[in-house]
Amino acid sequence: MSMPPRLAPHAFWQRLDEPGTYPSAPDTLYHDAYPASLPDGRQLLLPLRKLPGSGGGALASLIINQASFEVEDALADIMAQQWCAEAPDVVVGVPTLGLPLANAVARRLGHQRLVPLGTSRKFWYTDALSHPMRSVTSPDSGKTIYLDPRMVPLLQGRKVLVVDDVVSTGSSLAAVLALLKKIEITPLGISVAMEQGTRWRSVIEQSERVRGAIRSPLLEAAGRGYVTSPEQQEAP
Numbered sequence: 001m002s003m004p005p006r007l008a009p010h011a012f013w014q015r016l017d018e019p020g021t022y023p024s025a026p027d028t029l030y031h032d033a034y035p036a037s038l039p040d041g042r043q044l045l046l047p048l049r050k051l052p053g054s055g056g057g058a059l060a061s062l063i064i065n066q067a068s069f070e071v072e073d074a075l076a077d078i079m080a081q082q083w084c085a086e087a088p089d090v091v092v093g094v095p096t097l098g099l100p101l102a103n104a105v106a107r108r109l110g111h112q113r114l115v116p117l118g119t120s121r122k123f124w125y126t127d128a129l130s131h132p133m134r135s136v137t138s139p140d141s142g143k144t145i146y147l148d149p150r151m152v153p154l155l156q157g158r159k160v161l162v163v164d165d166v167v168s169t170g171s172s173l174a175a176v177l178a179l180l181k182k183i184e185i186t187p188l189g190i191s192v193a194m195e196q197g198t199r200w201r202s203v204i205e206q207s208e209r210v211r212g213a214i215r216s217p218l219l220e221a222a223g224r225g226y227v228t229s230p231e232q233q234e235a236p
Contacts, residue, residue, distance in 0.1 A: 012066075014068045015071070016070065016074060017044075021035070021043050024037065027227070028228075029224075030227070033048060033060075034219070044062075046061055046216060047061050058219045075193045075214070079101065080108035090115055091105055091114040092161070093116045095118055117146065119145060120146075129147040146179075155185050156185070160185055166193060166194045170201070173210075174205075186206075191211055194216060199218075
């Protein structure tokens, strides 16, 4: 089986398709897109990006601030539903693309505000509340993640839910957890719009506390397209 649609670059992330619109069996040959499935079966078509230095590997990309409001709302609805029963007290948003989702999830959980982390240092920030971080989409641009000292009282003694857009290698979220550990915070859980492959499971402590609205596997080259990498099958 092979994937038929070829969309213009700006056309991705703009609509949700009905269940079964696109094939997603293990033997499917993907060309330029991968259909991720929401819990209700609806599909979101994601563009494929060839990984640098991967020898032909690729991943499915989600850039949430380029998505339609319909798609963003649908993902945020699922993320909030996945955690509402555990009643988080406060949401921590991971920059950059995790922040709009954190806002949306916090609102759906009935919160009046969230605690945003930052990668731009303000003069009142401190080294003690910072940690270096990298991401799969920006491997050569090392950043530092900061927690505003004024936000610490909002987190201590409370049930904290961390919200980000995508978990892939796990390095960014591992940095966030290391930062929160400096103020003796162990989050209730981590909510992401997409789980990308499974590499992150060996990097993030208590990886079972990570919940994604959708999942996508890592892919490897096969002929003129891509197939799901055997060692990166979607987790059940």
